[in-house]
Amino acid sequence: MATVEMVEYEEAGPEVRAVYDEIMAKKDIDWVPNIWKAFGSHPPLLRDVWESLQETMKPGRLDPLTKEMIAIAVSVTNGCEYCIHSHVAQARKLGMDDEMLGEVMAVTGAFNRTNALANGYQVEVDPPIRNAAKG
Amino acid sequence: MATVEMVEYEEAGPEVRAVYDEIMAKKDIDWVPNIWKAFGSHPPLLRDVWESLQETMKPGRLDPLTKEMIAIAVSVTNGCEYCIHSHVAQARKLGMDDEMLGEVMAVTGAFNRTNALANGYQVEVDPPIRNAAKG
Amino acid sequence: MATVEMVEYEEAGPEVRAVYDEIMAKKDIDWVPNIWKAFGSHPPLLRDVWESLQETMKPGRLDPLTKEMIAIAVSVTNGCEYCIHSHVAQARKLGMDDEMLGEVMAVTGAFNRTNALANGYQVEVDPPIRNAAKG
């Protein structure tokens, strides 16, 4: 159960309803997902997150599926239940099958392991790697 | 400074040296990165991590650059200094430029934000999203 | 379902019951919240956490509501379901409404994003900031 009352479309003021309309149009659905109805309880947050995500997720040098797979990796690492379901669903819509999901998981799992190990041994960055990272 | 003495190639036993040789051959370098020299202090870990990573990072449905960008997203979310440098360096070698890195960062940052927000409002997964996630 | 049997008031020994009594008196409730009943399975932990929290949460330079909002921010960042509900409930009792919660969430979300970005780009602390932080 959420920590706030979902703001339903019917009860929303015009500012919130305008964002809900954009969301439904963009996602081509006729209902408002719960996360946006939660943000509806604080209109400036709703507007800011929606606009910022539009900017971030628009087609760029990375294609939409790659962006969604990165979103999965982040959400898995943070253990966010809503986000994992949401981004896996979105990635499947963009063509990800179980094998591709398996590879995303394998990579995400592998580096959660090596991240811990590199931290654990407090490994210092090799100068050639440091230089190569800077580009 | 690391929490263990790096095991240099010259002082390594044959089991460790064999893995070091594989690493240098695979990466086409003539030196052993620090993380592997740290693992050299515990040969079973060195062997297991190396073999498991080979399995995980081999060409599959995701291309090597996509896998490295996912590795960056995980390492950034965990805040692992060594890993961030290492995977950014590797991704640059595979063709990632500042604009692509910028998009990886933008996506990684964005979902660290929304992960927190979805957790904060304890948003329940919408049934259609739950079903779509299952594939 | 918890990983331990809750220790109910009726079955608790005198040491545990004494802490339960303090908790109910302090919080002005006539029931023991689950977290304390879980700690009841290990009396030294129950006593230590209760006493330490009393010390930490007592009126100081920060008022109780500010302390609870910081508790929300920490619990959201860690994704702790029980803690988020508990601290949001407590903060509401102290006067936090949806708009204030929205601001807590907005700030918490924003800095989970910039934390990731600062880590991702491995930004070095500017010397003037370093000095100003030291006070």
Added chain:
Amino acid sequence: MATVEMVEYEEAGPEVRAVYDEIMAKKDIDWVPNIWKAFGSHPPLLRDVWESLQETMKPGRLDPLTKEMIAIAVSVTNGCEYCIHSHVAQARKLGMDDEMLGEVMAVTGAFNRTNALANGYQVEVDPPIRNAAKG
């Protein structure tokens, strides 16, 4: 050392320079902090983070110092070195002394402990707390 070349004011294009100018004006400083110079490598990220933060940090129901103390709590929980220094410096400028910082730390530390404990015992949210959280 950062994973990207800082974009200095002198070499920045007009789009980046415009944001740098806003940042310096807003913060009343005559230099650009490193985090913004890192974001300068990807102008859309620079613009989006700056605008979103302006929205989030503007005076609201929470005063600026409270917002900065929440930012400290988040940054401490995530272990972000740059962010901790930056927000402690900013909070000190707004009047936070060592005793207030000590209370922010005490609260942040305390709930990192109880978050772990509530997760560890997998404590179920008490129905009265669940209801009270919803407001």
Added chain:
Amino acid sequence: MATVEMVEYEEAGPEVRAVYDEIMAKKDIDWVPNIWKAFGSHPPLLRDVWESLQETMKPGRLDPLTKEMIAIAVSVTNGCEYCIHSHVAQARKLGMDDEMLGEVMAVTGAFNRTNALANGYQVEVDPPIRNAAKG
């Protein structure tokens, strides 16, 4: 609800079934736990995780119960519901009672607190500690 269809024994191909057989034999159970049935959706991951865990968890300088208690501490710190239940169950089978679990929790909680505090104050490692850590 999982983000993938569990692969049941009956519908599994020979590669997956072989690992399931090893798991049930090793654990002396006649059913396959959900985590392995989820990995069954991506056979290379199933094989790699199983083999790597066998290597990691085999009797060594640390006894099996100590290894499981470390697994609990990690899972609690990450807030992984499935993992906490799984490792607590396994540790109980190896002899851990509520008092021992209480000590694991107390230690895990305590250092989640001091980790936050050491990060928060950005404490520098004392040279004698740095040297002693290196061994």
Added chain:
Amino acid sequence: MATVEMVEYEEAGPEVRAVYDEIMAKKDIDWVPNIWKAFGSHPPLLRDVWESLQETMKPGRLDPLTKEMIAIAVSVTNGCEYCIHSHVAQARKLGMDDEMLGEVMAVTGAFNRTNALANGYQVEVDPPIRNAAKG
């Protein structure tokens, strides 16, 4: 550089000095580690953390080395530089060698991986595991 001025023994008031004396006596050293000198800037925190840790780390059902190895696992998972060095140093003093450290790391790394995977696939806890966890 820390976010607070270290409080040296010479300049400390009697309340802080008393805790410093206890710390040096207990640890059998003639200097005060930095973390305690940072806490010295907020005496109630210094007193509370020291007393709580004494309670937590005293000999119990788990021996001191096991407690330190759990502390390492937590600190590694959180990526706390100071804490990792401090607990590895302490564990080495209690007899941990590189091979034992290697096993702690291997276990810590392994479950950071499986934690991510269990979260990623949103695996539901098997009822027999749930029951066995409860004891």
